[in-house]
Amino acid sequence: LPFPLPKVQGTHPDCSIILYFQKREGECLEMIRSESQAPAPPGAPRQEGCQTEWDGVSCWPAVPVGQSRAVACPDILHVFKKSKVLIKRNCTESGWSFPSPPYHSACQLEALGSTNDTEAKARGSSGGCYFVTMKVLYTCGYSTSLAALFLAIGIFSCFRKLHCTRNSIHIHFFTSFILRGTAVFVKDTVLFSDESVDHCTMSTVNCKAAIAFFQYSVLANFYWLLVEGLYLQTLLLLTFTSDRRYIWWYILIGWGVPMVTVAVWVVTRLQYDNHGCWDDYTSLYWWVIKAPILLAIFVNFLIFLNVTRMLAQKIRSPDISKNYKQQYMRLTKSTLLLIPLFGVHYVVFALFPEHVGVDARLYFELVLGSYQGFLVALLYCFLNGEVQAEVKRNWGKWQSSMESNVFNLATQDFTA
Secondary structure: OOOOOOOOOOOOHHHHHHHHHHHHHHHHHHHHHHHHHOOOOOOOOOOOEEOOEEOOOOEEOOEEOOOEEEEOOOOOOOOEOOOOOOEEEEEEOOEEOOOEOOHHHHOOEOOOOOHHHHHHHHHOOOOOHHHHHHHHHHHHHHHHHHHHHHHHHHHHHHOHHHOOHHHHHHHHHHHHHHHHHHHHHHHHHHHHOOOOOOOOOOOOHHHHHHHHHHHHHHHHHHHHHHHHHHHHHHHHHOOOOOHHHHHHHHHHHHHHHHHHHHHHHHHHHHHHOOOOOOOOOOOHHHHHHHHHHHHHHHHHHHHHHHHHHHHHHHHHOOOOOHHHHHHHHHHHHHHHHHHHHHHHHHHHHHOOOOOOOHHHHHHHHHHHHHOHHHHHHHHHHHOOHHHHHHHHHHHHHHHHHHHHHHHHHHHHHHHO
8 A cells, every 4th residue: 555544543332432431531630740859949938729630521720729620521422412601619718619510410411322321321220120121031032042043053954854055054144144143242251241340341352252252243143144145046047057056156155255254353452443342333443344345235135136036937937847936935025035134234334323323223233133043944944845844754754653663562562
């Protein structure tokens, strides 16, 4: 590059308030330290007054007795409203007076729905029940999804009649959801297992690796959904062509593209924005992850429209047999449901800043998102007529075998 790229100092929205006050406190303490170390002029009378003080919100520079200081409300975007009200404190013989007017009346918070509203819920009278409830809900969701996905993979793997390209793609899709659920639990363990750790300034190899693994699993999710759409379109376009020849291309798209994207993102963060735990979605380099996801969603939407058009033509065509029509409908109804279901909320939230609609974003991405794996296993496996027929057939064979064994044992005992 001819010009070096500037470093971007992004901050996770939930940490902006804490980091702001930490910075102001550090500056104030440095001022206090400088004043205490500065030697008094020789022969100058000792002046009575109030020393520089940090009150937890603002820094109040030293003034003589009888004078006052005035400060503005903290300038934190999307947290406090812009206000021209000044907060004053007088220096009396007994020390600094209380702020007038008080901070809570002078500095008004932004409207509900902002990041601060979410923070208030975490620290309010409910004692943090809001985020605790969210965590319980998505933990149950991911646990249910993981159990369903492992069972679905077991079913597709155990029955030989179900071994085909279509179900191989489903297994890869299921695996991407397993990775996503695992990544969520790993991220929670690394970032939030120790409550004594300051997550806003945490910057370890483990937490960065956990975030990178999580981003890879999310990307793999969207790109295997893209592969499901591509496969369905290929099946409709090339009816009499073997679909096994494309399987390695599908694997390259589903696992390879996310790997390259995350590798580029990691190198970029290491080079230009290596601070914190890399979970700051306000960073400019977050678009390295967001743009490929939006691209996959956009391509899937085009496939959705094209497949809908082709399916209508196939079903109306008299040249297509009834079995082929049933095969198309079986696969299409699942994929066409998932494409808009998985992409709509991501596109909607991607168009707004991170501080807008925090509650809705958390609910969709954490709670509802945790049950997506269960929904996929339900549509592609448990409600699949072919799978149900094969399970019933093997269950019947097993029952017949058990009854035959019991009959043989009974016969042997009788003859003996």
